[in-house]
Amino acid sequence: MxxxxxxxxxxxxxxxxxxxxxTPGLRREEVAVLAGVGVSWYQWLEQGRDITVSGQVLDSVxxxxxLDEPERRHLYVLAGLNPPLLAVPPVQAPVSESIQRLIDSWMPLPANVIDRYWNNVAYNTAATAVFDFDERCSNxxxxxxxxxxYRDRHVGWDHDASxxxxxxxxxxxxxxxxxxxxxxxxxLSATSELFAELWARGDVRPPGTRPKHVEHPLVGELRFESTQLRIPDRPDLTVVLHNAAPGTDTMRKLEWLASPEGRRSTFRPIAG
Structure with missing residues (x-):
């Protein structure tokens, strides 16, 4: 109302x-006519009665x-339906400066941003030092x-591939x-037999927090907890944060990699 x-x-x-x-604003019967629904049905909807609704009708209302996108999704919830998928911008906007500052502030821990296809759209310098991220790591x-x-550094790669x-x-x-x-x-199916085999299994696993074990050529063993977080105002983007696993000396080693001495040791020119 x-x-x-x-x-x-x-x-x-x-x-x-x-x-x-x-009547301030629209009358009920006007909303009903404009949305293509019955007046009584729309009145029952406002009153929260137990009626049958569909996503198509809710979209018309x-x-x-x-209603803006959060309000539309909330209307679905009020009507007892699962909210629709978040709308993705038809043109992918570049990563904002605030998002880049977010992952930069995660230093000396690695962090990167991926789009829905897992294209690597932003990363901090720790991600480069630990995972060899650069402009060649497009996906x-x-x-x-x-x-x-990356495969050589990733301990347990065969297990994590699935x-x-x-x-x-x-x-x-x-x-x-x-x-x-x-x-x-x-x-990928045409260029990697293992990927083709794993994809054919049809396994599904929602993303979340999982351990990641890296054997770095300069500092040795690094253990992380890797977590994916959606960005509310950019549903097409996900921030991947790597936190140092508790009970390890990972943070100390990362601090050295981020130091001037560590940066000089990890720098290597990009092949032309």
Whole structure:
């Protein structure tokens, strides 16, 4: 009712009725007509009665009431339906300075940002020192299976490969029919027999926090807890944070890698 009251007849393309109009905003019957639903049904919806609703009808009501995305999702919840998938911008905007500052502030711990296809769109210098991230690491799934340096550093790579593929299938399932996922899967299946075998299993595993063990050529063993976090105002992006595992000397070693001496030791020119 509060959202109906804030939409004027003029906003909805209706005559305002002049001084005779006493209802603030739209009347129930006007919302019903504009949304293509029955007046009684819409009244029952406002009253929270036990009625059958569909996402298509809720979207029509949302359009008439000019609900924004959080309000539309909340309407689904109020109606007892699962909220729709978060809308992804049709044109992928670059990573904002605030997001880059976020992962830079995570230093000396590694952090990076991936899009829904796991393209590596931003990372901090610790991610470069530990995981060899640079402009050649355009997609994390490709790097996992084709970057030999990363594979050599990743202890338990064979075990984690099945988990990574299962997590990618879960990511792809959020966007059924997306040709971007299909293109990546097809190319990797053609270039990696192991990936093709693991993908054919059909395993699905939601992303979360899992251990990651790295054997670094300069500082030796590094143990992390890797966590993926969605960015609320950029649903197309995920921040991957690596925290030092408790009871290890990982943080001390990372602090050395981030020091001037450590940076000089890890620097290597990019091959042209």
């Amino acid at each position: 509060s959202r109906r009251a804030r939409v004027s007849p003029g906003d909805a393309g209706l005559p305002d009725g002049g001084a005779r109009r006493r 949302s359009r008439v009431l000019k 994390c799934l490709f790097s996992f299976f084709h970057n030999t340096l 988990l990574v593929v299962a997590e990618y299938r879960a990511a792809a399932a959020e966007f059924p029919g997306d040709e971007g996922f299909a293109a990546i899967v097809d190319e």
